[in-house]
Amino acid sequence: MSHITWEAPFCAEGANCFRIGTDTEGNAYIAVTGQEDRPLTDSREALRALILEIKAGKADHLL
Structure with a gap:
């Protein structure tokens, strides 16, 4: 796996946190x-x- 550069965590209410990252390969x-x-x-x-x-x-129905 390539080196991933991660963004700071995004957290919704509570402890539901995720991160988005990218690599140099697109x-x-x-x-x-x-x-x-x-x-x-x-x-x-x-x-x-x-x-x-x-x-x-378009994803509001999932909430």
């Missing part, structure tokens, strides 16, 4: 804080699309 990663050794990975474009859809409210 991959993006999401991991639960403290479990960065087991991230989900996809392209940066896929991560960008996911974030835009969440911001647009």
Whole structure:
């Protein structure tokens, strides 16, 4: 696995924290804080699309 540069943790209410990271090969990663050794990975474009859809409210029904 490439070296991942992690952003600061994002925490919602309570202890639900996750981190977003990227590597120099164009991959993006999401991991639960403290479990960065087991991230989900996809392209940066896929991560960008996911974030835009969440911001647009398309995941609100999951809350």
